[in-house]
Amino acid sequence: MSKSFMRYLDTVIEGGDLRPFFTEDVELVVHGMPEIVRGRDEVATALDAMHGAFDGGPEPRAIVVGDRNAAAEAVWVGTHTGTFAGIEATGRQVRVPYAVLYDLTEDGISSLRIHGIHAGLMEQLR
Template sequence: MDSYLSALMSGGDFAQHFTEDVLWTTIESGEQIVGREAVRNFIGSMHTTLFDAHPVLKDLVVGEGLVAGEFDFAGTNTGDYEGVAATGQELRIPYVVFYDVTESGISALRAYLPITKIMAVFRAT
C-alpha cells in the first residue's frame, strides 16, 4: 500500500498495483468501473483532466486484506466537463476509500466520494 499511495500522490504509475480485473465502485452513484486501465483512466482524469488535483492522506487503517484510507481531494478545476467550461475554482473535499488487497494487488476500491459536491464546481460562477 505504501508504494501505491506514494505513486498515487506523486502522479506515478499507481495502476501497477491493481489486479487486471480491479473493480472501482463510487458508492454515491453506484457507478462501477472494471479493469486496470479503465480504473487508472478514471482516477487520472479526476486528477489531471477535470482538475489539477491530488489526494491528501489524512489517515490509514490496515487490516487483513482490507485497507481504509481517509483523504482530501485537493485541487483546482482546470478542465471542461460535458460542455461546461472550467471555473478555476479551488476545492478541498474529504472522502474515504476502502481497498480490497490480495497477494496479486488491489482488487477493489469502494469510494465514498461526494461526486455531486465535486462536480458542483462546474455550476459555480
C-alpha cells in the same frame, strides 16, 4: 501487502502509473456515479482522468491497512482545470473530504470504493 499499499498511496500523491498496483479484474465504484469501472487499464484511466481534471490532489488524513482491506481518509484540494463529470474547467478552488475503501489480495488491489468525492466535487463546481 502493507508496504505495497503504502507505495501505491505514494504513487497516487506523486501522480505516477497506478496499473502495477491493481489486479487484472479490479473494480472501481465511485458512489454517486452510475457505472462501475472494471479492469486494470480502465480503472487506471478513470482515476487518471479525475486527477487530470484538477491541479492538486489528495491530502491524506488517516490510513488503516489490514491483511485484506485498507481504508484511507483524505481531502481533495486543488483547482478545477479540466473536465470533470461533464463540467468544463471552472477555475474554482475545491476542498472535498472523502474516503476510499480497498480490498487487497496477494496480487494487488482488487476493489476501490470511493465515498464522498463525487457529491462533494459536484456541489463545489456548480
